[in-house]
Amino acid sequence: MSRVxxxxxxxxxxxxxxxxxxxxxxxSLYQNIEIQQKGDDRxxxxxxxxxxxxxxxxDTENPDRVVFSYVRMTFGGLLLQPxxxxxxxxxxxxxxxxxxxxxxxxxxxxxxxxxxxxxxxVAEGFFNFKANDQLNVAVQDARVFIKRxxxxxxKYDLVILDAFTGEYIPEHLMTQExxxxxxxxxxxxxxxxxxxxxxxxxxxxxxxxxxxVFNEFFxxxxxxxGNRVIIARPAGLPDRQTLETxxxxxxxxxxxxxxxxxxxxRYLNTRADWDQTAPILTDQxxxxxxxxxx
Amino acid sequence: MSDEQVETKLERIGWLVLLLAFTSGFIIMSVELLGxxxxxxxxxxxIYVWGSIISIFMVALAMGYLIGGRLSINRPNLGLYxxxxxLAAIGLLPIVFFADNAMDAVFSAIDxxxxxxxxxxxLLFFIPTALLGMIAPYSVRLMVDNTRHSGQVAGxxxxxxxxxxALGTLLTSFYLVLWFDMNTILITMVAxxxxxxxxxxxxxxxxx
Numbered sequence: 001m002s003r004v005x006x007x008x009x010x011x012x013x014x015x016x017x018x019x020x021x022x023x024x025x026x027x028s029l030y031q032n033i034e035i036q037q038k039g040d041d042r043x044x045x046x047x048x049x050x051x052x053x054x055x056x057x058x059d060t061e062n063p064d065r066v067v068f069s070y071v072r073m074t075f076g077g078l079l080l081q082p083x084x085x086x087x088x089x090x091x092x093x094x095x096x097x098x099x100x101x102x103x104x105x106x107x108x109x110x111x112x113x114x115x116x117x118x119x120x121x122v123a124e125g126f127f128n129f130k131a132n133d134q135l136n137v138a139v140q141d142a143r144v145f146i147k148r149x150x151x152x153x154x155k156y157d158l159v160i161l162d163a164f165t166g167e168y169i170p171e172h173l174m175t176q177e178x179x180x181x182x183x184x185x186x187x188x189x190x191x192x193x194x195x196x197x198x199x200x201x202x203x204x205x206x207x208x209x210x211x212x213v214f215n216e217f218f219x220x221x222x223x224x225x226g227n228r229v230i231i232a233r234p235a236g237l238p239d240r241q242t243l244e245t246x247x248x249x250x251x252x253x254x255x256x257x258x259x260x261x262x263x264x265x266r267y268l269n270t271r272a273d274w275d276q277t278a279p280i281l282t283d284q285x286x287x288x289x290x291x292x293x294x
Numbered sequence: 295m296s297d298e299q300v301e302t303k304l305e306r307i308g309w310l311v312l313l314l315a316f317t318s319g320f321i322i323m324s325v326e327l328l329g330x331x332x333x334x335x336x337x338x339x340x341i342y343v344w345g346s347i348i349s350i351f352m353v354a355l356a357m358g359y360l361i362g363g364r365l366s367i368n369r370p371n372l373g374l375y376x377x378x379x380x381l382a383a384i385g386l387l388p389i390v391f392f393a394d395n396a397m398d399a400v401f402s403a404i405d406x407x408x409x410x411x412x413x414x415x416x417l418l419f420f421i422p423t424a425l426l427g428m429i430a431p432y433s434v435r436l437m438v439d440n441t442r443h444s445g446q447v448a449g450x451x452x453x454x455x456x457x458x459x460a461l462g463t464l465l466t467s468f469y470l471v472l473w474f475d476m477n478t479i480l481i482t483m484v485a486x487x488x489x490x491x492x493x494x495x496x497x498x499x500x501x502x
Contacts, residue, residue, distance in 0.1 A: 029341055116339060141338025151402070172334035173501050263301040283335045291472075 010036035024126060030119030036124050041067060042126060044094045044119075056094030058127045064100070064259045070195050071096055072259045076220050077158055077193035079246045079264060080233050084108055084157035088149075088185065090142040090173070091163035092119055095129030098255050102135045111138045111156075113145045115163075115170075143172050146181050155187040161194040169197075173288040174206060178283075179213040183234055191233045196227040202294040204278035211272070212280045218268040231268065241267060310497060311433050312454045318429045319458030320438050320481050324466040325386065328476055329419055330402050332389065336397040337411035346408070350415040351423050358427020359383065361385050365428065366435035372501070375436060376494030378428050383487035385422030393418055430455060432488065 019089045020038030027033075034045040043057040057067035066072050074097060077197055078084075085108050089098050092114035102110055115118055123129035131137050138145055160180055163173050172178060182192060183270050192214070196206050198221070210217055217232035236247075243265035254261050281288065329347040330339065337343050365374065388396070397419050404410040433451050438444045470479050 003301065009349065071295065130461075141340050144338045145337060170333075170339060172339055177333075177335060230328070280357075282475075284477055285471075286331075287472040290468075 007228050014289070016166070018097045021257050024122070026118060028116050028121070029285050030116045030118075031123055033118055035122065044069075044122060044127070044159060048276050049164070049196055049245050050239060056096055056127070058094050062254045063128055064103075066096055066100060067226040068094055068096075068230065069222060071262075072257070073222060073225070073227060073229040074160055074193050074195065075250075075254060075257070075259045075261060076229060076264045076268065078161065079261070079268070080231060080238060081158050081189065081191040082246050082250055084191075086156045086158075086187070087111070087153075088113070088146075088156040090146075090159070090161045093162065094127040094230060095123035096127070097160065097162070098135055099129055102132070106134065108134065110135045113140055113142045113246065115141050121213070138237045142170075143178060143181075144177070146185060150181050150184050154185060155190070156185050157187050159185060159190070159192045161192065164195065164197070169202075169288045169292060171281075171288045172283065174209065174281050175286050176209050176212055176282045179209065183213055186234060189233065189235045191231065194230040194232075196228055196230055197292065198226055200290045201278070203228070204275040205288075205291055207272070207274040208276065208278045209280040213264045216270050216272060220268050222267055233236055237270065238256060242273050243268060252283075306501075307497065308437055310372075310390075310494065311375075311436050312451070314375070314494060315429065315433045315451050315455040316458035317490050318379070318382070318426050319455030320462035321382075321421060321487065322355070322462070323459040324462040324470070324479070324483060325389075325419065325422065327463055327502050328471075328479065329415065329468045331471070331476055332393055332418065333397070333414055334403045337407040337414065341406070342408045343411045346411040346415045347371070350412070350419055353492045354420045354423035355427035358424040358429075359431050361424070363426030363431035366432045370432065370435045372436065372498035375429070375432055376491040377496065378425055378432065379487045379491030379494065382422050382425035382429075383491065385425050385483045386480060386484050386487070388421070389418050390477050390484075406429070429479050451489060 020036035020041075020043065021037070023037050023042075024035040025033070031046045033151075036043045036045055037060075040059050040061040041057050041128055042060050048250070056071070059065045059067055063073055084105060087101055087105070087108055087110045089101075089112045095112075098110055098112050101108070112135070114137060115149060118135055120129075120139060161172055161182070165201060186192065188208050194210070196210075197203050207230075208221070214232035214234060216237060218232055219231050220229040223229070237255075241291065244262075247262045251262050279285070326347060330344060331350075333343050333347065337346075362378070397414050400410050400414045400417070404413060430451070433455075434444070434448045435449065439445045466479070474482075
């Protein structure tokens with residue numbers, strides 16, 4: 001009897017993704033990488049632990065479908081910049097986002113920066129990710145890539161920051177100085193989209209840091225999802241009507257990815273729902289990993 | 295010198311040398327840990343950045359041991375010992391005031407972040423770390439009065455300074471970075487080194 005209870009309890013505690021079949025496992029320089037398959041969903045998982053989360057998922061039967069809500073939310077950046085011709089993505093994951101953007105904007109130049117060469121191999125081997133003439137991957141620390149790009153005078157219309165595994169945060173990619181460098185890469189009307197932390201003290205600190213660099217930004221949350229995506233544009237934010245017009249124009253092309261963009265505009269708001277007395281993160285002060293647990 | 299005389303001499307300065315050795319151990323590792331943070335904005339936090347920092351610290355300490363040992367041959371005294379601390383304090387100041395300029399120049403000159411971080415580590419950390427390394431052999435010389443106890447004295451000093459290093463690593467990574475700006479931590483360490491050096495020099499005056 002007691003054994004049954006222990007089993008039942010254990011299954012309440014174990015997250016569903018652990019039930020997926022592990023089809024590949026490797027230790028890279030930076031993390032443990034696991035590929036799990038459950039039904040048609042194939043997922044990339046970092047830092048294998050009890051409470052780990054799936055990093056990137058991909059539907060093997062319907063490869064266009066974007067499985068994760070936070071990745072779908074990232075497309076919200078297009079509402080402010082519907083025609084990007086140069087895109088920078090920090091963090092490859094399974095490569096879902098760059099692949100989708102490459103399909104949507106075949107003539108746009110897309111640079112992806114990923115620190116871990118093993119992640120690039122896994123994305124190619126298990127997630128149909130392929131670089132091409134327009135879609136480049138640089139295996140490099142994003143801070144170094146961006147600082148170099150600033151010096152070279154590169155400009156991007158859309159910069160997507162998604163470098164956080166959930167387990168370990170690269171603290172030098174959270175600071176005011178980093179965001180200022182990123183901001184200076186933006187072309188006229190360029191947009192930054194960042195997948196960020198939605199809970200813990202880090203939410204307050206990070207929000208204040210974005211505010212310090214970008215002033216007002218869209219704090220994008222969907223009711224059913226625990227994620228928060230920041231969408232910022234130094235040239236100023238568009239009004240609701242413009243967002244809705246752009247959403248209608250983008251909707252047909254985004255349907256195949258499962259992105260319901262027409263439902264996004266009403267959730268794009270600028271209300272500050274965080275503690276505005278929180279200090280900002282700087283190169284001098286960035287204890288992000290310590291704050292995450294508070 | 296009789297055993298009794300050895301003991302009185304140790305009692306008089308032994309605690310001071312142990313305290314100062316502990317302090318230098320603490321500061322070496324605290325600075326090394328902050329080193330990763332200091333370099334990250336220019337060279338990232340890839341594994342080779344840590345490789346650069348750790349190797350430069352090791353080489354600098356090795357050189358410090360050699361020089362400190364050599365200087366301990368003739369008339370070892372607390373005055374020179376105190377001077378090492380003062381110089382190490384001055385050696386840390388460029389990290390506070392010129393780190394960005396130095397790293398900027400290195401970043402422009404060298405494309406490969408491996409060699410960039412190696413050169414930047416050398417510029418920023420070699421001198422203060424070598425100066426802090428000189429303290430270890432000199433501490434041994436100040437406390438050793440006969441060959442029979444030399445191993446024991448050296449063991450005790452390693453014990454204390456390595457514990458200092460452990461505490462410096464732990465406190466810095468667990469708490470100091472959560473409470474303070476990096477420059478505040480570094481300036482405090484400069485102040486502590488200045489105090490430590492002055493203390494040694496004051497004792498030297500009193501004794502002579």
